[in-house]
Amino acid sequence: MNPPVALTIAGTDSGGAAGTAADLATFAALGVHGACVITAVTAQDTTGVSDIHAVPIATVATQLHAVFDDLPVAAVKTGMLGSAEAVALVSRLCADRPLVVDPVLVATSGAVLGGEDVRRAYLDHLLPVATVVTPNLDEARALAGHDGSPEEIAAELASAKSAVIVTGGDPEATGTCTDWLAEPGRPPIPLTHPAVPTKNDHGTGCTYSSALAAHLAHGAPLHEAAEQAAAYVTRQLTRSQHWTLGRGRGPIAHTKETA
Structure with missing residues (x-):
């Protein structure tokens, strides 16, 4: 039988920790065939982003049509x-299928990857048609335009169609992290999972959102897919917990366990 197909629309990471590198590796690990549309080529490593080359919007559109005209994207x-143009394009072409939006505005290193026009485009175009949006707390607050608790921001950003999962947060004294899932018409609920103390967390957000998309592609309900995605990220963070790759924040593991 054919595997389900998932599509990532994202930038590259020359260090291999985040972006399309993380997404495609995660898809493969979870039994999904991955397709990709490149929006930007970045020069980055574990210490930061040194250059960004945006792909022309016409080329982004051509890539999207190439995938959708040929593959059964689940x-x-x-x-x-x-760019705001890319956000609007994706909202037009991807609204009719399960859509996981990781609103990447700032890199782990602090590099700005989207300005105010991009933030506004997310709010106006992409969040209303998404199946689920997966910001971390900083991204969620940036989208909302004000501070607030993860539970409050998740409830505020959820719409008539779109669920929101505000991920991560600071580990509690019990050694756990809590994501907050707000589904349309329902109060937010906490999704608790183990915290992994490590500095090797570059690419964690990409890995979580692509794992979530992979489980949705397999047909899992959102709540179940969110729990499975968090469990996958926990396993991969544990695997790379003590790695010494790179001079900065090292990569989350995208390797399989070896005998």
Whole structure:
């Protein structure tokens, strides 16, 4: 039988930790065939982003049509889109299928990957048609335009169609992290999972959102897919917990366990 197909629409990471590198590796690990549309080529490593080359919007559109005209895409995941035009394009072409939006505005290193026009485009175009949006707390607050608790921001950003999962947060004294899932018409609920103390967390957000898309592509309900995605990220963070790759924040593992 054919595997389900998931599409990532994102930028590259020359260090291999985030972006399309993380997405495609995660899709493969979870039994999904991955297709990709490149929105930007970045020069980055574990210490930061040194250059960004945006792909022309016409080329982004051509890539999208090439995939959709040929493959039965069961889920779409967006990462770095980089421009308001790209956000609007994705919202037009991807609204009719399961759509996971990772609103990448700031890199782990602090590099700005989307300005105010991109933030506004997310709110006006992409969040209303998404199946689920997966910001971390900083991204969620940036989208909302004000501070607030993860539970409050998740409830505020959820719409008539779109669920929101505000991910991560600071580990509690019990050694756990809590994501907040707000589905349309329902109060937010906490999804608790183990915290992994590590500095090797570059690419964690990309890995979570692509794992979520992979499980949705397999047909899992959102709540179940969210729990499975968090469990996958926990396993991969544990695997790379003590790695010494790179001079900065090292990569989350995208390797399989070896005998």
